[in-house]
Amino acid sequence: MQTQCFHCGEPNPPNNDLFIENNQGKQAVCCIGCQAVANSILEGGFSQYYQFREVKADKASQTENTQDTAYDEESVQAEFVEFAQGQATADLTIENMHCAACAWLIEKRLLKISGLKSISVNLVQSRAKISWDPAQVRLSSIFAAIRHIGYLPAPFKISDVEANYKKINRQYLKQLVVSGLFTMQVMMMAFALYFGVLEQGFNQYFRWLSLLLTTPVVFYSGLGMLNSAYKSLKNKSLNMDVPVVFAILGTYLASCYATFTSSGEVYFESVSMFVFLLLLSRYLEHLVRAKSVNVSTNMLKILPLIAYKKATADFQPISANLLQTDDIVMVKIGEVVPADGILISDTASFDESIITGESTQQIKQAGQTVFAGTLVTDNQVLIKITAAGKATTLSQIAQRQTLVSNNKSKLATAADKVAKDATLGILILSALTFIIWEFIIGESGLWYAVAVLVATCPCALSLALPTALSASTNNLKRHGILINNSHALESAEKISAYCFDKTGTITTGAFKIKQFEFKSDINSQQMLAQIAAIEAYSNHPIASAFSTPSSEFGVDDFTIIPGSGISAKIQNDLIELTSLRHIQQKDLYPEANIYVLKNKQIVGAIWLEDEIRSSAYDTMTQLKGYKCILSGDPSHRVKQVAQQLDINYQENLTPDEKVQKLIQIRKQYGRVAMVGDGVNDAIVLAEADISIAMNNASEISKLKSDVILLNNNLTKIVTLKRHSGRLNQIIKQNFVWAIGYNTLVLPLAVSGYLTPWIAVLGMSVSSLIVVTNSLRLIK
Amino acid sequence: MNVIYVLIPIAVILLLVAIAIFFWAVKKDQFDDLDRQGFNILFDEDKQDSDKNG
Structure with missing residues (x-):
């Protein structure tokens, strides 16, 4: 018999008799949940999933989700569904998705639903975009279909931050490709121009073509930098983009002038390569940030989307955002309280760890305040709402957090300062070069000034930081x-x-048994097994301390006593598990977490601790x-x-x-x-x-x-x-090299010995060295 | 050498076509999930498309 579950790969329990049947015969599975999921996958004709998956599935949960039907409510759908031309579209997040096979399985399974128009699953982001015909199929049955094959769907709304990142990302991609492809063309022509392979008459033709091809690179691909520099100058401040834009525009305009007048030198290839490399470094920076935005905004769902509000006769599911003060809502066991309020039903325990960080349950009586985001653990409760939406304690913490992090001054890094100072220095230097040649030596200073701009353009410098950062970030991601x-x-x-x-x-936040003590006439191992069998029925956080029981014991009459504990019958013995507060003889087992009562007599106690x-x-x-x-x-x-x-x-x-x-x-x-x-x-x-x-x-x-x-x-x-430490070292090396190269080539430019092809070659080689050095961080 | 007057503009036009195709691909979300599409070739196409049973 196989020792591992065919579906989830977890060890099968002893005396396992659960199987599924595939084309290779019987396969053992660990639980009813996995059996149901595996059968549903195989019956749908998706056995290839098991063939191609790279990671085993998560253990299937056995609990049915009753909340799904609430997603059919109009007020709830208004939160995350868009309707257009008789078709509804929504974004979902899907938990437990691990590899391409999962994405394939979900797409294929959902496309079998008649009424589902389209689905595209995004594996990287664990999301799916679905559109369906509301007249033919309900959203809840789509959710149910996803659950049947073992994944957990949840509605989701893409945040503005993320939508914005995506827009910028596309813009960068387009700009990069335009600048990359055009730069290649311009370089090709520059090669012909420099090395005299052309007949004389073509020179001017090639210059004009280069001008034509460089223009979109400067004004389309470089648009972001132009804008940012313009804004900064308008606000009478100086950012990194100002000197960069001066260098780009200065060289470009001088080259245009040279083309119009058939004089001087053209540096179109330097301009377009500069824009391309700068854009590349910006894009790398953007990617590092965009990746984390995906992860962090994937599920902002601490608060439930749905609340059950008291209507005249019964409880109606409505969108939690529509809740108002003095509404009465019902919260079931294991669900999250949707808004701050006053408990008006009987005593119940709440898991408030999300607000207070305390691991133990809080027992609340009628009339006490309960907080949004806390979990009801042992009783169905009614709550009269005192604060909803943005007024809840939870939302206020979130607002405080934003405030604090916005006010905190960012650590100014040496890197920023160096790049800014260096580029500023270059501008001043090229201006000086112009003045000296023009007014002191008496030649036309323009071409010398342009040569200085090109020679010192801080290309390698601007690549130094982002390449190192993105190499290091990717490496760290592999480390988790x-x-x-x-x-x-x-x-x-x-x-x-x-x-x-x-x-x-x-x-870990999960409890484990630290020690236990039972009266001498009790078989402690058997007792613990019985307790585990009872706790298996409970979804209280403490229950996780007990390992999954072997099903030797028949548990009858399982009851939750709200605010106190649980009880059940095993082999005609009434066993109660209760907390300290309800026991009179407190000094019997000091500070124990669970008291064990057998037929109303205290027989022992268990101490729990959260595991380090x-x-x-x-x-x-x-x-x-x-x-x-x-x-x-x-x-x-x-x-x-x-x-x-x-x-x-x-x-x-x-x-x-x-x-x-x-x-x-x-x-x-x-x-x-x-x-x-x-x-x-x-x-x-x-x-x-x-x-x-x-x-x-x-x-x-x-x-x-x-x-x-x-x-x-x-x-x-x-x-x-x-x-x-390694990153800072590499950044330092990059800076030393980039600045070193620029200083080295500077005398050549000032004295007029720098030809365009030396400038371009030097620029590419020094950028290449910087990038190669940064790539060492990937290893 | 006069052929250059024709060849280079043709090269530039081809370049513009390539860029147009790339822009279209970006617009159609083809660069959103680069990890996944490589696996699609492993999975068979549906044998029949008629068994829609929900």
Whole structure:
């Protein structure tokens, strides 16, 4: 028998009797969920999926999603569906998609639905764009079809930021191709012009052709730079583009003049190559940023899209954005509260970790306030809304975060300054050259000034930084480190203090059993197995501490006692699992998390702890500098974790206090990096010099953080620091070379010995050297 | 050498055609997902297109 599931590759449980049948005979699967998904795939005739996939599928979940039907509601669809000519179009995100085979499977399966007009799945972004005929098929059945083959769809609205990035991306692609292809033509003609392979009469013809071909390069491909320089001059300031545009336009106009008057030299190929290389460096910079925008805006869905609002008779699903103060909404177990409000139904527990960072459940009674974004864990509740939409606590944290990160002054890097000063110097120098030749020596100074501009054009200089950054960013992505903000990559080397959040960052956020104690007449292994069997029915976070049970026990009468615990019957014994607060004899098992009652008698207790990531220990020994835990958790667990890792700690901090502590640490130790995950870390992440978010972090934290650790592996911080050092070294080498070359060739230009072909050759070779040097960072 | 007066304009026109085709491809989202299309050749086309059963 196969030991691994045919569908998801996880180990099959012992005594497994679940199979699916394909053309190679019986294949074992691990659970009913995987069986259903695999059967659905094979019956649809998509067996090729299993042949070509590169990664095994995720384990299928067995729970049915009841929320899908709500997506058929008009008010909900208004949020993310566009209607045009009897056809509806929507963007979806699709979770669990891993390789090209997944994308193929989804497309093929959905195209079988009659009424579905078109679908295109984007693997890189884990998204799909679908359009369908609402008269023939409902959106909920499309969602159901995606679920049947094991993927999780969610509606999605492309953010303005991202739409804008996409537009810029296309613009860059077009401009690059235009400048690239035209530059090649101009170079070809320049070759003929320089090396005298032409008969005399063709000279002028070739000059005119070059002028014609260079014009779109300057005014179409170079449009971005022209615009930016114009804006900057209009505001009476000087940015990087001003000297660049002076060099481009100066050389271009001088060459035009030479062409009109059949005199002097033309430098069209230098102009177009300069524009092409500059554009290339800008595009590389843009790509680095655009990649992270995709990841961070993929699912801004902390708040549910749908709320069940009380109507006259029953509860109607409506768009959560339409909720108003004093509406009454129902939230089911395991769902997210859509707005701040007052609990008006019975006691229930809430998982508020998203707001407070506390790992333990909060028990709330009727009349207490509940927050948007928190999770209801054990009872269906009714909430009277006090604040919805932008007024919720969660949204306000998000607004504070944006404010803080906008106000923070960016770390000015040496690189920016050098490039700016150097280009400015060149302008002054070429002006001086002109004045000296024209007025002191008495020759026409124009051609010498142009030669200086061409010789020193900061081509290699402008490539030095972006090529190194994008090479390094790509390399780090292979290591599971995503760079949102390239400044972080440059300055990571200089970080001297590190702050960490506890829950979800240093710890996994999942519970595990630390110790247990049972009365002597109890068989503890059997008891634990029984508890695991009961917990399997619960979707409470604590249940994840117990491994999947072997199904030896029949569990009957499973009940959730809201705000207290759960109970069930196994072999005629009533077993109750409850928390400390509901037990009278508190000192029996001090600080235990779960009390076990068998037939109303306390028989033992279980202590749980959130597990420290295995990568945390190595990270703390390898990272040099001040290290501190900043946690919102008030429990003594913070101290334990800090002591185990041998670092400092601060417990019980509100999001604002975290910021205060961080500023204190910065004053004392220098630049601070913050590593965090929850919404409660969002503000302190924004304040830190470098913010690092775990991949399981809330979307709001990931959106604005500089670095995302894709594999949740803390040791990658050490890798990041090492790479930052290498990057800075390469950048330094690039600058030394680029500036060195320009200074070297300068005397030639000033004294008039620089012919156009030497200028072009020198420019290409020095750019090539810089790019090759940067590429070393990819290895 | 006079043929150059004809050949180079022809080369430029071909260049413009190539650029037009590229612009069209960009407009049709062909550069959005470069990882995936390479695999399409591995998958067979549908044997029959009539079994639409939803």
